[in-house]
Amino acid sequence: MKNSLQQKLFKKYPLIFMDRFKSGSITRMCDGITCRDGWYNLIDDACSQIELIGKQFKVVVTFFQVKEKFAALRIYIGRIGYSPKLSGKQIIIIGRLIHSILHYTMCHSHNVCEECGEEGSKKRQLHDYLYNRCDECWKKLLQEIATENKEYKQKLKRQKLCQQLKK
Numbered sequence: 001m002k003n004s005l006q007q008k009l010f011k012k013y014p015l016i017f018m019d020r021f022k023s024g025s026i027t028r029m030c031d032g033i034t035c036r037d038g039w040y041n042l043i044d045d046a047c048s049q050i051e052l053i054g055k056q057f058k059v060v061v062t063f064f065q066v067k068e069k070f071a072a073l074r075i076y077i078g079r080i081g082y083s084p085k086l087s088g089k090q091i092i093i094i095g096r097l098i099h100s101i102l103h104y105t106m107c108h109s110h111n112v113c114e115e116c117g118e119e120g121s122k123k124r125q126l127h128d129y130l131y132n133r134c135d136e137c138w139k140k141l142l143q144e145i146a147t148e149n150k151e152y153k154q155k156l157k158r159q160k161l162c163q164q165l166k167k
């Protein structure tokens with residue numbers, strides 16, 4: 001995700017993302033948010049729901065990792081700090097609520113284009129890699145790859161020509 005969008009989320013939810021300055025032996029938040037920009041709203045929604053629960057019940061949730069895996073959005077929790085005033089049963093219910101928000105976010109991401117955030121995307125494989133794109137973004141990606149291949153072939157051709165000229 002581009003840095004400006006990441007910074008927006010970090011600023012909006014300082015507690016959730018507070019581990020991002022810690023070392024990689026403790027958290028993977030040090031990598032930043034490793035998915036594409038289209039899932040910004042999904043992450044924002046999940047954070048705002050978790051923050052609301054946090055404020056309501058005096059619970060602090062910090063993320064361990066936010067990434068793309070198998071063309072879906074995965075958010076992993078690092079720690080949940082519960083208020084000592086909560087009962088054991090309340091802690092279980094709040095924990096389940098938080099996990100169901102993240103599970104819903106992952107399920108929803110299957111249909112949201114990772115590039116532009118449009119609903120109705122599809123998973124498609126290309127060169128051993130899974131993409132989650134809407135029709136429009138998929139077309140763009142194929143065009144970009146075709147252009148890169150063409151440029152690469154032209155570069156190889158030029159290199160060969162240069163080598164032949166040197167001989």
Ligand SMILES: [Zn+2]
Nearest residue numbers: 113116134137
């Ligand atoms: Zn798209």
